[in-house]
Amino acid sequence: MSYTASVVGASGFAGGELCRLLVDHPAIELVQATSRGKENRTLGHVHPNLRDVDLRFSSPEELASVDLLFAATPHGVSMAEIDRFQDAADTVVDLSADFRLPDVGPYEEYYDGHSRPELLESAVYGLPEFNREALPGADLVAVGGCNATASILGLLPLVGDVLAGDERVVVDVKVGSSEGGTGGGEAASHPERSGVVRPYAPTGHRHEAEIAAYLGLDVAFSAHAVDMVRGASATCHVFPDGPVSKADLWEIYRDSYEDEPFVDLVAGGSGVYRYPEPKTVAGTNRAEVGFALDPGSERLVVVSAIDNVMKGAAGQAVQAANVALGVEETAGLDARGLHPVGSP
Amino acid sequence: MSYTASVVGASGFAGGELCRLLVDHPAIELVQATSRGKENRTLGHVHPNLRDVDLRFSSPEELASVDLLFAATPHGVSMAEIDRFQDAADTVVDLSADFRLPDVGPYEEYYDGHSRPELLESAVYGLPEFNREALPGADLVAVGGCNATASILGLLPLVGDVLAGDERVVVDVKVGSSEGGTGGGEAASHPERSGVVRPYAPTGHRHEAEIAAYLGLDVAFSAHAVDMVRGASATCHVFPDGPVSKADLWEIYRDSYEDEPFVDLVAGGSGVYRYPEPKTVAGTNRAEVGFALDPGSERLVVVSAIDNVMKGAAGQAVQAANVALGVEETAGLDARGLHPVGSP
Amino acid sequence: MSYTASVVGASGFAGGELCRLLVDHPAIELVQATSRGKENRTLGHVHPNLRDVDLRFSSPEELASVDLLFAATPHGVSMAEIDRFQDAADTVVDLSADFRLPDVGPYEEYYDGHSRPELLESAVYGLPEFNREALPGADLVAVGGCNATASILGLLPLVGDVLAGDERVVVDVKVGSSEGGTGGGEAASHPERSGVVRPYAPTGHRHEAEIAAYLGLDVAFSAHAVDMVRGASATCHVFPDGPVSKADLWEIYRDSYEDEPFVDLVAGGSGVYRYPEPKTVAGTNRAEVGFALDPGSERLVVVSAIDNVMKGAAGQAVQAANVALGVEETAGLDARGLHPVGSP
Amino acid sequence: MSYTASVVGASGFAGGELCRLLVDHPAIELVQATSRGKENRTLGHVHPNLRDVDLRFSSPEELASVDLLFAATPHGVSMAEIDRFQDAADTVVDLSADFRLPDVGPYEEYYDGHSRPELLESAVYGLPEFNREALPGADLVAVGGCNATASILGLLPLVGDVLAGDERVVVDVKVGSSEGGTGGGEAASHPERSGVVRPYAPTGHRHEAEIAAYLGLDVAFSAHAVDMVRGASATCHVFPDGPVSKADLWEIYRDSYEDEPFVDLVAGGSGVYRYPEPKTVAGTNRAEVGFALDPGSERLVVVSAIDNVMKGAAGQAVQAANVALGVEETAGLDARGLHPVGSP
Incomplete structure (x- = not known):
């Protein structure tokens, strides 16, 4: 067929x-x-x-x-x-x-x-x-937008569980030049675009609306252009209202994603590749999602990476x-x- | 002499x-x-x-x-x-x-x-x-550490004015490979280190202590390796307790930095280079500092960039x-x- | 089976x-x-x-x-x-x-x-x-070596036809950092290896022997490291003894490669991708081969690109x-x- | 004054x-x-x-x-x-x-x-x-053109001494994206231009004429775009008519350049930086020139690097x-x- x-x-x-x-x-x-x-x-x-x-x-x-x-x-x-x-x-x-x-x-x-x-x-x-x-x-x-997809895949397992919806969530995204499309223009030319860490949308990015619509979270979103062609990496800084342990997080994320064909959990361990990185999923439909817990500031850092x-x-x-x-x-x-x- | x-x-x-x-x-x-x-x-x-x-x-x-x-x-x-x-x-x-x-x-x-x-x-x-x-x-x-310097230069003008010290501040840093020094090692080799957006210290980075010691702020700090050799860029997501306007911010930052020989304010405007970028200060002792205001989430985003x-x-x-x-x-x-x- | x-x-x-x-x-x-x-x-x-x-x-x-x-x-x-x-x-x-x-x-x-x-x-x-x-x-x-493979695929169709074996052939190769292997070391570290055009073997490269052994050509070979991870691109400067036309070359290369499952001829035309480039074959077993003819100096330039x-x-x-x-x-x-x- | x-x-x-x-x-x-x-x-x-x-x-x-x-x-x-x-x-x-x-x-x-x-x-x-x-x-x-300058600085000491003018000289140049100027266009956009080894002028480059005019050499010239912004590196493959020793070359190049304020000889030795590299002269008016001798093929390889x-x-x-x-x-x-x- x-x-x-x-x-x-x-x-x-x-x-x-x-x-x-x-x-x-x-x-x-x-x-x-x-x-x-x-x-x-x-x-x-x-x-x-x-x-x-x-x-x-x-x-x-x-x-x-x-x-x-x-x-x-x-x-x-x-x-x-x-x-x-x-x-x-x-x-x-x-x-x-x-x-x-x-x-x-x-x-x-x-x-x-x-x-x-x-x-x-x-x-x-x-x-x-x-x-x-x-x-x-x-x-x-x-189809979900690139930065919204990266963000939603990172945060989705937390919604309704760790996150009630009114917590502070900061999403700091780093993206490759292919997000700008083929149009080119001065800012996209290789001499100008190479080697940047360019906060092209520090505030007001449109994908805030998409995340709000589907996750019910009012995220504070910033997007930076970095030197790669493909890739979007979202670092989500989450401040839960109550205590959460690493074991809780593993359980939450495994429950959400263990049967997902395109999502991999990458959270710590040893070796060079310990957290999600866009380059390891480049050319694929996969998403990597991982997290780290910051006891001092009671912050949960979720990272997800996709090929945009x-x-x-x-x-x-x-x-x-x-x-x-x-x-x-x-x-x-x-x-x-x-x-x-x-x-x- | x-x-x-x-x-x-x-x-x-x-x-x-x-x-x-x-x-x-x-x-x-x-x-x-x-x-x-x-x-x-x-x-x-x-x-x-x-x-x-x-x-x-x-x-x-x-x-x-x-x-x-x-x-x-x-x-x-x-x-x-x-x-x-x-x-x-x-x-x-x-x-x-x-x-x-x-x-x-x-x-x-x-x-x-x-x-x-x-x-x-x-x-x-x-x-x-x-x-x-x-x-x-x-x-x-x-001498102040690289990531701490970038963060402190971004946040310093706000302390005691916009920031009382107990607000939530997230600092999301992107750094070049020279921060790892000459030692090299597997993770620093070109094939592994190229093209990364690698959250090498999502939590627990030592420069948190330096920022806390001198600014009195308990920042939530995350550091990412990106594909450049020199450079550190700090995006500080700040949630002030009270309202703050763009005019206030210009006044605060100009008061702090207009006589500083090494600090440039770069905040918006048109053209390709509208916010601080590490590549424009590479090889120099300069710092670029800029900011954007996000009315929706009452967030202030401060960006600073230095050559680490x-x-x-x-x-x-x-x-x-x-x-x-x-x-x-x-x-x-x-x-x-x-x-x-x-x-x- | x-x-x-x-x-x-x-x-x-x-x-x-x-x-x-x-x-x-x-x-x-x-x-x-x-x-x-x-x-x-x-x-x-x-x-x-x-x-x-x-x-x-x-x-x-x-x-x-x-x-x-x-x-x-x-x-x-x-x-x-x-x-x-x-x-x-x-x-x-x-x-x-x-x-x-x-x-x-x-x-x-x-x-x-x-x-x-x-x-x-x-x-x-x-x-x-x-x-x-x-x-x-x-x-x-x-298995044939990376640089030798790129060179041989470029030159093979010419041997016995355009090239009798005693002509001057210069092969100037550009390679990615993965050729250096995982060992790393100082020269392979990202800060040192990034952005180079490094003539790491201007003379005496071992693959000269491989090309000589199988093509019967005494090539003058130089290898340069450039800023990519995967890829080898060989530019072969060939000075045939007699006249050769573009039509001859197309016929020669088509005869050699039209039935080859992994070789593509890419020689001129319009658009961005007019000659072989290693990045278009990255991750694949393909080779791109192309050529240009320089009437003034009676030189034939053959370019081939592979993922090393x-x-x-x-x-x-x-x-x-x-x-x-x-x-x-x-x-x-x-x-x-x-x-x-x-x-x- | x-x-x-x-x-x-x-x-x-x-x-x-x-x-x-x-x-x-x-x-x-x-x-x-x-x-x-x-x-x-x-x-x-x-x-x-x-x-x-x-x-x-x-x-x-x-x-x-x-x-x-x-x-x-x-x-x-x-x-x-x-x-x-x-x-x-x-x-x-x-x-x-x-x-x-x-x-x-x-x-x-x-x-x-x-x-x-x-x-x-x-x-x-x-x-x-x-x-x-x-x-x-x-x-x-x-003012001399970028690729011609790199080539001429490499070959100039040889003219009239090692080179009579009718020898075969191949010049294989690798250049950064700034050579394309600010105009941009599709081929210069970051997604297309990144990571290339692109033979943009395998034959017919205009700087052949400049080298011929001032050195009296009929060089076979090819230019490749590689992934850097600034820089031009010329590898000149020279086939002298008679024997030449490394000592001869050092004498020839020292005679030409030891009093030149902007030319450095970089030819072999140990360490990471053994031959000319454009990145070490980036932002400067300096040229690095070096050479290697290939006894087998009686070839002299001269490399020079400048910031274009x-x-x-x-x-x-x-x-x-x-x-x-x-x-x-x-x-x-x-x-x-x-x-x-x-x-x-």
């Missing part, structure tokens, strides 16, 4: 990654990849890892009729084009923020408002570790689509990380 | 940087550089930027009699050798943690205790922006020595940063 | 990569992984990408009886241990240089001599694009083993590269 | 570096810095290391009357504007290629021709180690201007490199 799929916005980084995953997917067949600037170019012209793929970018104006449409377009495009997308496909998996939030409020606070608020309620948030059961049969899946292009975008989109379609959740997503590896 | 100086531990990174600064210093003459493994090698054998310097490493066993002795040795050496150091020099400037803390308590909590606690009271902490007036004539200067080898070690040592000797504070420290610059 | 395999030297980079490939290999089962320093540790303790593998390092003193033994040990070990290796396994695949050269001469010139010269004749060089037909049934396979840990070591070892065993040549080696990707 | 100077094209990398050097220059005063896109912005808006400089970019349309005008504009601008530049200044120092070559021929072969060929004869090439004596009093100085923004552009421009004006040649250029240092 095979489903047909198209990728809209396939010349971008997330779009290219979707193509990479789909051309090797056992149950989904990529039939169309659109790009507004690279029409008629081969996929390999933009994405050198796809040189063997016999497919050219087509215009987004003419969408093939498919089972699944992945929209990997900039924020705002999906809400403008959603009718066309839904006409073309039974299931739309949107990687933008356009349908991620359940209410229109935060769109007015953090974005430029919303033109299709009536669709927000039916859109299903696509972060299977959070709401796997809501995905089967969904028409419109809004994969578990933070294309990988998670395929994972969510697999669940939505009833395909094996890990199908097409079994890549293992590398060691040694530099700054993927 | 010229003072003579020796550097003990000169084959290390901070020791080499001290040599670099001293050979070009207008009022201090480098007469000895010791190393326990590189005796009789030229300075340039280890430090390629010092190939033109006509000086060889000597054994630390025979110390020249000098005005100033800089100790750039691992923690523990200075407390064992302090009598020899003080016999050899009128002023000892110690870059290790051995005499940084005013009380023995934290040495028992964070370190392996202290063998010369009676000297702690008379040692002068060497962070001129904090206690410039205590430095002139000091016999023993204990300079303002976090050798540069600050020379600055403190200049003040201690009554030399112009900026002597030998007027290097300007580079643009563009990668990951210095 | 499944073969059993052991990896000797499994805590090194090539050894770890062999484990990674074998645990997911459809026809080979990894039953033993030895390490002289990490005995009883899990594979995941050293290689974080193998945390899910339920296997611990064992001592190399007790070798399991297997079909295939991969030796990923430093040069010199295999010639000392070859009898034990051959007692333990039907087929030994050696990744060191110990049996790569057909004659003892170069071992005396470039290495420290050879203790088992009588085995050199029967050892089969493991570079399938060069001598695929010699591999089936081999007892002892000596894969096509330059573990990947090629598995490829050669597949051929030796009669398994599908690409089995276990179908990983696709990433885009975007930083410095893997 | 102080000279006034303006920098045209001051928002670029070389232009910014000129400003950095001039604001701290003891004998030159920067009075104007122009930019076509950043008019009225402070220098510090673009160049964060110049935040303390009280000067704003002005339009290039109104040039101040100065002693010295540095043109750091793209190729083609200077030949179009040379009359205006010469009206505004007694001495024009041009950093572009527009007046570098003595004849119009190569402009027709490698560039888009030349609109002011009558000026080529009087323009003085600005590479003081090559033609110091021609610079005093020059009206128009054409400094000795390859702005630093060399100031050096040439110093000589042209009769100022101390090293004035404003005494910066020392750093150790450790990453990828500046």
Whole structure:
């Protein structure tokens, strides 16, 4: 059994990654990849890892009729084009923020408002570790954002247990340059972007809204650009109201994640790799989650690491689509990380 | 007028940087550089930027009699050798943690205790922006640690004004590989250390004690290794008890730093470089400090950036020595940063 | 049908990569992984990408009886241990240089001599694009070296056609830090190794002998360390005796490589990726080969790029083993590269 | 005695570096810095290391009357504007290629021709180690190009001695991303440019013409982009007609360079830094030159390393201007490199 799929916005980084995953997917067949600037170019012209793929970018104006449409377009495009997308496909998996939030409020606070608020309620948030059961049969899946995914995977096990919701939580995120997309620009040029520890969003990051919406936590979020291409690492500083032990934490996190196919607990021990690191999950759909306890300040530090292009975008989109379609959740997503590896 | 100086531990990174600064210093003459493994090698054998310097490493066993002795040795050496150091020099400037803390308590909590606690009271902490007036004539200067310096420079203006001392402060630090020193080891090797966002001290970092001792703040501190060689960037998440405006902050920070020769306020504006970044101060003794205000969560985010080898070690040592000797504070420290610059 | 395999030297980079490939290999089962320093540790303790593998390092003193033994040990070990290796396994695949050269001469010139010269004749060089037909049934396979593989893949199509053997060929290679292995040491530490263009072997590189032995070319070889972890890129400057056109070259290279499963021709065109680049093949067993013609100086520039840990070591070892065993040549080696990707 | 100077094209990398050097220059005063896109912005808006400089970019349309005008504009601008530049200044120092070559021929072969060929004869090439004596009093100085400077400094001592001019010379260059300038574009964006070994000009590089013009050598030149921001490293593979010994080479290179203030010989020895490396000269006007001899192939390998923004552009421009004006040649250029240092 095979489903047909198209990728809209396939010349971008997330779009290219979707193509990479789909051309090797056992149950989904990529039939169309659109790009507004690279029409008629081969996929390999933009994405050198796809040189063997016999497919050219087509215009987004003419969408093939498919089972699944992945929209990997900039924020705002999906809400403008959603009718066309839904006409073309039974299931739309949107990687933008356009349908991620359940209410229109935060769109007015953090974005430029919303033109299709009536669709927000039916859109299903696509972060299977959070709401796997809501995905089967969904028409419109809004894939969790990269930094929000890293944060939510770190904090989710604590909610309702260690965290009641009104505690202070600081999330300090470090991300790679691929989060900025292909657009480039002066700040993204190699001479300017190399070697930075750049607080590009010390306050006011949009993913605060996503974390608040799904975890019910009012996190204080800051994002820093660091020198890597792929990767998002979230350090969550949590101050529980009551005492919590390391044994409690292991139990809580194991309960949450021991059956999760894509989440690894990495918390201490010896060796070089003792806590989550984005480079060990680069190119994979995996998330590493770990924690440390600071008795002095009664603080719990949770760290999680993902590849922002994969578990933070294309990988998670395929994972969510697999669940939505009833395909094996890990199908097409079994890549293992590398060691040694530099700054993927 | 010229003072003579020796550097003990000169084959290390901070020791080499001290040599670099001293050979070009207008009022201090480098007469000895010791190393326990590189005796009789030229300075340039280890430090390629010092190939033109006509000086060889000597054994630390025979110390020249000098005005100033800089100790750039691992923690523990200075407390064992302090009598020899003080016999050899009128002023000892110690870059290790051995005499940084005013009380023995934290040495028992964070370190392996202290063998010369009676000297702690008379040692002068060497962070001129904090206690410039205590430095002139000091016999023993204990230079502020790199991460502590970054944190203290960020938070100092707030203490007693915005911060009473019992507020929650989270300090999330990102540092370069030179903080690990020359020792190397598996975790420091290029294949393992490249591209990391590695939470090497999520809790329990020793510089917590230094910040607590001098700012009276019980900070929750976490340190991450990122892919750069030089640099320390501290993001301080501060939750003031009462309201604070951006105008207040500008006034507070300008009052503190407008006359400081080595501190720049970098807070917002347009362009690529809107907040402090370690790469813009690499190779210099400068600190950049900036802030952003998060109305939603009533959080103040302070960011500061230094070169850990300079303002976090050798540069600050020379600055403190200049003040201690009554030399112009900026002597030998007027290097300007580079643009563009990668990951210095 | 499944073969059993052991990896000797499994805590090194090539050894770890062999484990990674074998645990997911459809026809080979990894039953033993030895390490002289990490005995009883899990594979995941050293290689974080193998945390899910339920296997611990064992001592190399007790070798399991297997079909295939991969030796990923430093040069010199295999010639000392070859009898034990051959007692333990039907087929030994050696990744060191110990049996790569057909004659003892170069071992005396470039290495420290050879203790088992009588085995050199029967050892089969493991570079399938060069001598695929010699591999089936081999007892002892000596896998081609990383830099030699990159060079040979670039030059092989020219030999006997454009190159008679006495022309001047300069091979200028750039390699990543993983070539230095796990040993580390001062030069390999991140602060020293970052950002280099370090001519670590401007002359006298051992792989000259390997290229001479198999291509019959007396190349002038230089190797530079650059800032990446994985990758080897060879730029071969060739001065043919007679005229050669771009059309000739395309024909020559297509004839050689169009049926090769792991070689891609990348020669010009438009876009960002116009010539071979190691980062596009990182994590894969692929080689990219391309060329440019310089009419003015009658020079042909051939560029080839591989992942030194894969096509330059573990990947090629598995490829050669597949051929030796009669398994599908690409089995276990179908990983696709990433885009975007930083410095893997 | 102080000279006034303006920098045209001051928002670029070389232009910014000129400003950095001039604001701290003891004998030159920067009075104007122009930019076509950043008019009225402070220098510090673009160049964060110049935040303390009280000067704003002005339009290039109104040039101040100065002693010295540095043109750091793209190729083609200077030949179009040379009359205006010469009206505004007694001495024009041009950093572009527009007046570098003595004849119009190569402009027709490698560039888009030349609109002011009558000026080529009087323009003085600005590479003081090559033609110091021609610079005093020059009206128009054409500063040597970055890759050509690295190559010429490596090969110059050999010309007429070891090299008669008809020998085969291969120059394989590795450069940092700052050579691409501020323009950016897709290939220069951090995700695409990171971690590359990219043969961006395997053949046909324009600096071949410059090397041919001044050294009389027909070099086979290839340029590769590698992962650093500043730096150019040239590996010159030279095949002398007759025998040459290491002692000969030391004598030849010492004769050429022992009195040169900016050239260091780095050739072998022990330690980590045994050959020229661009990172050790980053931020300085220094060049490192070294060599190795390959008896087997009768090849001489010469390596030279510079900072392309400094000795390859702005630093060399100031050096040439110093000589042209009769100022101390090293004035404003005494910066020392750093150790450790990453990828500046």
